[in-house]
Amino acid sequence: xxxxxxxxxxxxxxxxxxxxxxxxxxxxxxxxxxxxxxxxxxxxxxxxxxxxxxxxxxxxxxxxxxxxxxxxxxxxxxxxxxxxxxxxxxxxxxxxxxxxxxxxxxxxxxxxxxxxxxxxxxxxxxxxxxxxxxxxxxxxxxxxxxxxxxxxxxxxxxxxxxxxxxxxxxxxxxxxxxxxxxxxxxxxxxxxxxxxxxxxxxxxxxxxxxxxxxxxxxxxxxxxxxxxxxxxxxxxxxxxxxxxxxxxxxxxxxxxxxxxxxxxxxxxxxxxxxxxxxxxxxxxxxxxxxxxxxxxxxxxxxxxxxxxxxxxxxxxxxxxxxx
Numbered sequence: 001x002x003x004x005x006x007x008x009x010x011x012x013x014x015x016x017x018x019x020x021x022x023x024x025x026x027x028x029x030x031x032x033x034x035x036x037x038x039x040x041x042x043x044x045x046x047x048x049x050x051x052x053x054x055x056x057x058x059x060x061x062x063x064x065x066x067x068x069x070x071x072x073x074x075x076x077x078x079x080x081x082x083x084x085x086x087x088x089x090x091x092x093x094x095x096x097x098x099x100x101x102x103x104x105x106x107x108x109x110x111x112x113x114x115x116x117x118x119x120x121x122x123x124x125x126x127x128x129x130x131x132x133x134x135x136x137x138x139x140x141x142x143x144x145x146x147x148x149x150x151x152x153x154x155x156x157x158x159x160x161x162x163x164x165x166x167x168x169x170x171x172x173x174x175x176x177x178x179x180x181x182x183x184x185x186x187x188x189x190x191x192x193x194x195x196x197x198x199x200x201x202x203x204x205x206x207x208x209x210x211x212x213x214x215x216x217x218x219x220x221x222x223x224x225x226x227x228x229x230x231x232x233x234x235x236x237x238x239x240x241x242x243x244x245x246x247x248x249x250x251x252x253x254x255x256x257x258x259x260x261x262x263x264x265x266x267x268x269x270x271x272x273x274x275x276x277x278x279x280x281x282x283x284x285x286x287x288x289x290x291x292x293x294x295x296x297x298x299x300x301x302x303x304x305x306x307x308x309x310x311x312x313x314x315x316x317x318x319x320x321x322x323x
Contacts (some may be wrong), residue, residue, distance in 0.1 A: 028062040029271055034074040034090035035065050037149055039176035039203035041196050041292065042259070043067050045120075046091055048289035049261075049279060049296070056278040056285075061271070063089070069151025071096035072106050075113050078264045087267050089275070093122060093257040094234025094304040096153040101309055106156060112264040114311035116276055117318070118303045119259040120197045120295035123238045124154055125245075125252050127183060127207075128190035130216045137161075137220045140169045146182060146191035149175035154192055157228065157235065157255065165224045180207045193217065196259075197295040198244055205246070212247030219254025228255055233307035258304035263311060272313025280317070 033050055036042035046065035053063045068074055074090030075097065092113075100111035126145075128134045134143060140162070147162070148155025150173050162169060172188055180203045182188045193204045200208060208215065217240075219225065229235050238256030242249050261279070263272065280301055286293025302310070302323050310318070 028057075028060055029087065031061060031063045031087050031089050031267075031271075031275070033063050033065045034068040034077045034088065036068060036070040036074075036091065036152065037175045038067060039180070040194070040201045041290075042070075042091055045196070045286075045290050045292050048286050048293060049119075051289060052282050052285045053275055053278045056282045057274055061274055061278065063275070070149065071151075071153040072099070072156070073151035075100040075107070075111050075262070078262065079112055087263070087271070089116070089261065089263040089267070091119065091259055092262050093153040094118070094260050094308055095157065095232050095257055097260055097262050098233035098308050099156075112266070113262055114265060114314075115305050115308050116261040116263060116272060116311055116314040117280060117301040118305055119261055120292050121236075121238070121256050122259055123195045123198070123240055123254060123256040124157070125193050125195075125217050125219050125240055125254045126158075126190055127193045127215050127217050129186060129211075129214060132189055132216070134190055134218075135216065136218055137165060137224065138167060140190060141167050143169050143189035144172060144187075145169040146172045146174045146179045146188050148192050149173060149179070153257065154194065157232065157257070158192060160232070161220045161224050161228055161255075164227045165221060176201065176203045180204060183207065184211065193245075195240060195244065197292045198241065199292065200245055208246040208248070215247065217245060217248050217252050219252055222253070225253070225255050234258060234260075234304045236304065260305065260308070265311070267311065267313070269311075269313035269316065272311045273316050276314040276317040280321075 033046050035046035050063040050065045071092035074092045078088045078090050100113040103110035147158040179191045183191045225237050236256050240252040242251045280298045283296050
């Protein structure tokens with residue numbers, strides 16, 4: 001009996017030692033994804049992308065989306081690293097990433113920010129009541145005008161457009177929900193309005209439906225748009241198709257920018273590669289959760305990023321795919 005007990009103890013000790021020496025499955029890398037302000041659909045799209053990345057990473061990556069102030073706020077967010085929360089990644093427009101990389105306003109110094117890939121187009125127009133008397137960009141002089149919400153990039157580009165064209169408007173800084181409410185209640189003369197992939201963001205879709213036929217839409221003049229595109233990395237001249245906005249049956253010429261997935265150099269090359277591969281190899285799955293997913297493709301993965309630095313881990317993926 002003693003001999004048997006000794007054999008059992010010896011076996012148990014050996015088994016425990018073997019277990020201790022066996023490699024354990026590594027925990028998934030936790031990544032926090034900053035999106036944008038409520039009402040713009042960015043959080044919903046970010047959640048959809050997170051789901052696709054998580055489902056196709058083989059359990060190696062766990063991304064969770066959160067509401068933030070927007071593009072420029074997210075550039076600041078990725079500078080931080082909390083050991084208890086994980087690495088940070090964000091959605092930002094291509095111009096905001098460029099501003100961070102070169103250290104120009106609204107940033108006081110260069111930011112540690114690198115693009116991963118382009119996502120989908122964001123087109124900005126401006127709206128007012130037809131009876132306001134505002135027909136074109138130059139009519140904004142002296143008017144109470146919502147240029148955008150602080151923390152994003154729309155308010156910066158809109159102010160650049162005002163400066164280029166020499167227009168002195170009474171600038172207001174509201175987020176999406178505040179802006180839509182102010183336009184509806186006519187507490188301002190005009191405000192911004194944007195579309196994701198040619199579709200109005202939820203709060204603006206509701207605004208255009210509620211006030212169908214009562215609103216006038218416009219963009220900056222052609223000379224201003226041309227100068228914006230020349231000066232700012234990631235900006236493009238864009239045209240909203242007739243009928244894309246409820247109650248408006250004419251095309252609108254304005255400016256646009258690509259939403260971009262970005263992070264910092266703190267993210268390892270392997271993790272950046274894994275995220276890029278999981279998302280863009282499986283981009284068609286995004287449409288199961290949000291229709292804007294059809295604009296997030298491998299083919300357009302570097303659109304608008306010609307003057308923007310890309311994370312080396314992500315660039316490895318793009319080079320493998322002939323980009």
